[in-house]
Amino acid sequence: MVTMLLEIVTAEREVYSDDVEAVNAPGVEGDLGILPHHAPLMTSLQPGELMIRKDGRDEYLMVSGGFLEVMGNRVTILADACERSDEIDEQRAQEAMGRAQERIANRTADLDLEQAASAFRRAETRLRIARRRRTRAAPPPGA
Numbered sequence: 318m319v320t321m322l323l324e325i326v327t328a329e330r331e332v333y334s335d336d337v338e339a340v341n342a343p344g345v346e347g348d349l350g351i352l353p354h355h356a357p358l359m360t361s362l363q364p365g366e367l368m369i370r371k372d373g374r375d376e377y378l379m380v381s382g383g384f385l386e387v388m389g390n391r392v393t394i395l396a397d398a399c400e401r402s403d404e405i406d407e408q409r410a411q412e413a414m415g416r417a418q419e420r421i422a423n424r425t426a427d428l429d430l431e432q433a434a435s436a437f438r439r440a441e442t443r444l445r446i447a448r449r450r451r452t453r454a455a456p457p458p459g460a
């Protein structure tokens with residue numbers, strides 16, 4: 318199987334390091350699909366879902382922003398924050414979303430709207446990934 322090396326690091330830890338078949342990342346100018354032997358590339362990421370395909374299975378992670386570089390059949394992501402689906406605390410994301418919604422709804426003159434919208438997007442993405450994992454992990458009805 319044709320693969321490329323994917324490494325994801327944050328300032329705090331190495332989140333992922335393995336050979337993968339495909340990556341789909343939330344680039345600031347749109348979604349980026351990357352397959353092995355992709356041309357060299359460097360771009361910024363926005364908060365969103367990062368899809369990793371390994372052994373024919375898709376895994377989704379939350380990436381809050383950062384940089385992605387493709388160079389010599391290696392993809393490196395320097396993320397501001399990144400969590401695998403089983404690391405996401407749904408309750409915390411729900412609370413973060415509530416705070417962001419409240420800030421946007423009751424906006425004051427000094428509100429940094431871009432920052433609030435970004436916090437909302439981070440929370441929304443975390444919730445979507447965590448819920449999808451939960452529904453997939455659930456046994457079929459009647460089992």
Ligand code: ATP
Pocket residue numbers: 381398399400404405406407409410413436439440443
């Ligand atoms: P909060 O307001 O709950 O801190 P945030 O969107 O401001 O959310 P970030 O700045 O994106 O948080 O991340 C700060 C750190 O907390 C990172 O290490 C990130 O991985 C972790 N983190 C944030 N929210 C969650 C969550 N719901 N579940 C697990 N880890 C989280």
